[in-house]
Each structure stands twice: as C-alpha cells, then as structure tokens.
Amino acid sequence: MPPRTRPAGGASAPPGAAEPGRDCPLCPRLAAFRTEWRAAEPSWHNAPVPAFGPRDAPLLIVGLAPGLRGANRTGRPFTGDYAGDLLYATLIEYGFARGTYAAHPEDGLTLEGARIVNAVRCVPPQNKPTTEEIRTCRPFLAAPMGEMPRLRAIVTLGKIAHDSTLNALGERASRLKFGHGASDTVGLVRLFASYHCSRYNTNTGVLTPAMFRAVFASVRAYLDGE
Helix, strand or coil: CCCCCCCCCCCCCCCCCCCCCCCCCCCHHHHHHHHHHHHHCCCCCCCCCCCECCCCCCEEEEECCCCCCCHHHHCCCCCCCHHHHHHHHHHHHCCCEECCCCCCCCCCCEECCEEEEECCCCCCHHHCCCHHHHHHHCHHHHHHHHCCCCCCEEEEECHHHHHHHHHHCCCCHHHCCCCCCCEEEECCEEEEEECCCCHHHHHCCCCCHHHHHHHHHHHHHHHHHC
C-alpha cells in the first residue's frame, strides 16, 4: 500500500472529500474569478476541475492548475489547450491512455493505468495561484493520492506541482529539488519531475517533446520493471 498522505497547513477539506464542491469557497480570489467567468461564459465548466482517470492506477500526474480556456472551459484536466496536445499524445505513446484526443471531454479518450489531477483545482488569474491558494487546495491533492491503493509513481509537471506534491506526501520541498528529469523515492512512491508541458515552455525550448517523452519512458520502465 502507498503511504497515506497528510497535507501540511492550509484549510481542511470536508472529512473524506477527495473533490471540492462546485462552489468551493475556500479561496476567495479564485471563487470571485470563477463567478466572473460564469457570467461571461455560462456554458463553460467554470468550477473546480475533478481528477481524471481510474483510482486503481499506479501512476498519478500532477499539474499546476486549470487553464482558463482549457480545463476551466472543458472540465477535464489538460483538455482544450496546447499542454493537453503534448501530454495526451505522450500518454498514448507510452500506453497510459487509449483512444483519440480531440480536445473535448466527449472525445472518448480514456486513461490506462494513469490518473491526472491539478495541485490547484480552480483556474487562477494569469495562471498564477498564490502560496496560500496552493496550501489551501493541498487537501484536494492529498486526498486522491490516499484513495489510490496501487499508486507507485507520480509525475510532477513544474515546480509548484512538484513542491506541493512533496508537501502532500508529508515531505519538505527540499527533499527532492525540482529539476527536469529529477527522480527519487518518497516512501513507496517514486517521483519523476518534468518541466510543465505548456506552450511557453515548448516555444522557448525549455521543454522539447523528446525531453517530455524521456520522462514517461522512465516511468514506463520503472513500472514495468517492478
């Protein structure tokens, strides 16, 4: 069994709750931003984005937060923006997803042995959550980990996701300094760090598709070698 996780600090989730409610009030700035976009785009999801994928998966992928016109619009992590194009193509290539990614939640794509969640569940203004918002949402990162009985590997996309994941696992962020390709074991879980698959990172050459695929090749080799 994987180690049980306990978030450090921040507001507590309702007992036993793995998902925030549609009108979660814990982060006032994010709730106000959500309300603003509900008025502007009433057909969008405009709510905390739930985890995606089977609870019995051995792999968890942790992103930063929903994109305004991506997951905040569609209601599925990494769906509707460029980051999803690269992520889901890579997951399909390494056998962690099946089907065709068409950038909307009815495309029929399914995850195989993988689950995706964001460190912050609501879209933040300018895609920049505050330290307090990251801390407040951490129970909703820890809870999905605790309900995954076969969890063996976690891929963290970007430094915020990486550090929040370590804290959710009961470790200091200094336990494994963030860097692309960094990897270490925390309890019974192996962490694999990657730069975030954002358009900015790929356009600037910070992250190439080959670099991103290399991380998931390592994850696949690790899980297959157990």
